[in-house]
Amino acid sequence: MLYYKIHENSEEIILAVADKDVLGKKYASNGRILDLITFSSFYQGQRANENDVSKLFSQCTSINLVGKLACSIAISKGFAKKDDIVDIGGLSHIQLYKLSEDTKSKF
Numbered sequence: 001m002l003y004y005k006i007h008e009n010s011e012e013i014i015l016a017v018a019d020k021d022v023l024g025k026k027y028a029s030n031g032r033i034l035d036l037i038t039f040s041s042f043y044q045g046q047r048a049n050e051n052d053v054s055k056l057f058s059q060c061t062s063i064n065l066v067g068k069l070a071c072s073i074a075i076s077k078g079f080a081k082k083d084d085i086v087d088i089g090g091l092s093h094i095q096l097y098k099l100s101e102d103t104k105s106k107f
Contacts, residue, residue, distance in 0.1 A: 050073050
């Protein structure tokens with residue numbers, strides 16, 4: 001089971017996805033901290049399964065994934081590779097960004 005929440009503003013649509021069992025815990029290693037006690041509300045919105053979440057990927061400008069199941073969706077759909085997973089205290093984490101042609105030309 002997963003939780004997801006969509007955060008929108010005038011320029012971006014951010015999809016936050018977390019495995020149900022990772023929320024309410026704090027993860028830390030190598031100077032990185034992911035506090036899913038304080039910031040669980042960033043992820044905790046709707047309950048969903050893998051298929052429901054993967055359908056939302058194309059609608060978003062960025063995607064923030066925490067947990068093995070959440071990260072496996074990005075890998076199975078070809079949005080990320082296993083090497084893209086960042087381990088934070090035993091928690092799998094991936095961030096994905098969609099760059100528009102306008103954004104690419106600015107770099």
